[in-house]
Amino acid sequence: MNEARGTTDDDAVAELQGIRQSIDNIDAAVIHMLAERFKYTQRVGYLKAAAGMPAADPSREQTQVARLRALAEESHLDPAFAEKFLNFIVAEVIHHHERIAVGEL
Template sequence: MTSGPTDERDPAVADRLAELRGSIDNLDAALVHLLAERFKLTRAVGELKARTGMPAADPGREERQIARLRALADDAHLDPAFAEQFLTFIVAEVVRHHEAIARRHR
């Protein structure tokens, strides 16, 4: 017999789905905590940069981070383009925070 859309009513399938979703929820929580820690560190960097008059963004550093993350993603069988987009998205938010901190220091 082939499996079909009714399989999710099968208790074994429902249990397995709940188990997988439980682990996904744990990892999502870990990601939120990791991001919160990263933003604590970047806030300190933003304050240091504002205090010393350094520019918010460092394109050279970003280039190196992207190259490193792409290689790590490749090793981990994660799409390197996705890893790059993810980092770029986070760093754009960090730069926005740095700029807001710098405005407050003026």
């Protein structure tokens, strides 16, 4: 028993398992949401390629960074982390758009 918190080790283990299950569920949802997002960005890539537009859109990217930083702050998430996460996703999207433009996808 952890007298400082008034819990037994079994209670802590059970609580830990419950929390980890919630994390696992959220991770699965994140993956499904990313897959859905990439379906849409792939459509954008094909439209851009057909119209001869560049893969990258710095203005759109800046707008998205600002929007997601604000959402992160509202959600009590580190805005710098949210920006890094978005930048990683955007880099992958641009890579896909470049591959689409040359007929690799």
